[in-house]
Amino acid sequence: MSTRPVIGQRLKEFQQSEIDRILGACTKCGKCFEVCPMARYSKAPPTDGKAVVPGVLAVLRGEQGTPEALGWIAVCTRSGSCVPACPENVDPKMMMRLARMTALGGRGQPKQIDMKEDRDYFDRVRAFAKLQLTDEELKEWT
Amino acid sequence: MGERVTFWYGCNVLRHGDIIHACLDILRAIGFEASPVGGPDYCCGTVKDANQTTAGGMATRTVGKLNDRGARVVAWCPSCHSHMHVFMDKAHDRHFDMSYMVELVHANRDKLAPLLKNRVPMRVMLHKHVGFNELVPVNRMVPEILSLIPGVEVVDAGYAAPGYMCASFAGMPAALQDMHTDTVRAAKALGAEALVTTFHQCFREMVGLEAAGVMPVHNYIQLIAQSMGLPYEDEYKAWKRAPDEAMAMIGPERIAKVGVEFYERAILPELKKRPTLSK
Numbered sequence: 001m002s003t004r005p006v007i008g009q010r011l012k013e014f015q016q017s018e019i020d021r022i023l024g025a026c027t028k029c030g031k032c033f034e035v036c037p038m039a040r041y042s043k044a045p046p047t048d049g050k051a052v053v054p055g056v057l058a059v060l061r062g063e064q065g066t067p068e069a070l071g072w073i074a075v076c077t078r079s080g081s082c083v084p085a086c087p088e089n090v091d092p093k094m095m096m097r098l099a100r101m102t103a104l105g106g107r108g109q110p111k112q113i114d115m116k117e118d119r120d121y122f123d124r125v126r127a128f129a130k131l132q133l134t135d136e137e138l139k140e141w142t
Numbered sequence: 143m144g145e146r147v148t149f150w151y152g153c154n155v156l157r158h159g160d161i162i163h164a165c166l167d168i169l170r171a172i173g174f175e176a177s178p179v180g181g182p183d184y185c186c187g188t189v190k191d192a193n194q195t196t197a198g199g200m201a202t203r204t205v206g207k208l209n210d211r212g213a214r215v216v217a218w219c220p221s222c223h224s225h226m227h228v229f230m231d232k233a234h235d236r237h238f239d240m241s242y243m244v245e246l247v248h249a250n251r252d253k254l255a256p257l258l259k260n261r262v263p264m265r266v267m268l269h270k271h272v273g274f275n276e277l278v279p280v281n282r283m284v285p286e287i288l289s290l291i292p293g294v295e296v297v298d299a300g301y302a303a304p305g306y307m308c309a310s311f312a313g314m315p316a317a318l319q320d321m322h323t324d325t326v327r328a329a330k331a332l333g334a335e336a337l338v339t340t341f342h343q344c345f346r347e348m349v350g351l352e353a354a355g356v357m358p359v360h361n362y363i364q365l366i367a368q369s370m371g372l373p374y375e376d377e378y379k380a381w382k383r384a385p386d387e388a389m390a391m392i393g394p395e396r397i398a399k400v401g402v403e404f405y406e407r408a409i410l411p412e413l414k415k416r417p418t419l420s421k
Contacts, residue, residue: 008233011233012195142182
């Protein structure tokens with residue numbers, strides 16, 4: 001049997017432990033949604049926090065999220081305004097980040113939201129490096 | 143000899159060679175023996191939300207490479223710094239201390255102040271975000287650093303944009319437009335002559351405001367560099383201000399390194415992009 005470590009395994013285990021903690025701690029009060037400065041940019045119909053948060057938790061469980069939850073997840077920009085608003089110290093910023101990773105299909109579940117992928121992202125970074133650094137700097141710094 | 147540190151500059155700041163070079167000069171001038179690393183081979187993996195296997199592999203690799211350097215890491219990029227604290231060091235044991243560039247410069251203000259010899263007469267407003275400020279209080283520290291520069295006056299409207307930096311608004315043009323509009327409105331109401339950004343990601347977005355003739359935009363490091371008399375030119379801004387002439391400014395030798403086709407397809411559209419403001 002192979003003893004090679006599975007790529008990204010420790011990160012995935014940490015993420016799962018955080019999901020378990022969040023699912024156990026969240027009371028679905030909705031205060032995180034109510035204080036979010038980005039919620040108004042969601043493409044989903046307006047609603048209240050108590051209606052949205054259960055859909056976010058469903059995504060974390062690997063289930064289909066509601067349109068309201070997916071709309072909110074898609075516009076999260078990690079403002080962190082939700083963190084002090086949470087009465088249970090759930091860390092809703094972490095909740096939303098993990099929900100985003102999950103909804104994007106990043107944790108192995110089916111993709112539920114789309115993200116425009118920039119296929120040139122790293123090539124563009126490398127190109128700017130060639131424009132801005134000397135050959136010697138490129139060799140030693142990157 | 144000063145403390146040896148690894149200056150982990152990140153990926154996207156490679157658009158701004160002047161910022162990277164100035165940071166190194168500043169670190170060395172305040173007593174650190176700084177050696178830089180960055181680019182895709184040192185990526186934190188935060189851009190890989192849609193593939194956590196890749197993100198985990200990148201985190202493991204980069205933490206391992208930084209461990210091998212055996213020195214404190216000074217991060218420039220807020221995404222890298224944040225991602226290290228939230229996810230990366232859960233993927234791989236971290237054996238180095240970390241500081242964010244702003245907090246290291248702020249902690250060494252006594253060494254920096256005597257180096258700020260040139261006047262930079264400018265009334266500026268700091269473009270602030272919420273989010274990262276809870277990890278490192280940059281919204282307080284950067285104005286305190288800027289106030290050391292002779293001639294700089296920092297005004298504060300109390301406005302902080304949502305999101306932890308402008309780049310987090312990618313794909314949300316309405317939100318980006320609101321944020322730029324609110325920022326410019328606040329700056330003009332206070333009589334600010336220029337906007338100053340903490341993060342390079344915001345500078346990249348907002349320098350389009352200068353290119354569009356709305357108001358000048360600088361990164362805080364550029365003002366420190368100006369006051370210290372460092373010689374670096376902000377080429378990205380020059381290209382952004384005149385995108386149709388950028389290829390000539392870059393010159394055929396450097397264009398050949400990236401290829402004309404790639405330049406025209408992947409770089410020129412970014413140089414031409416301008417922010418839109420609400421009426």
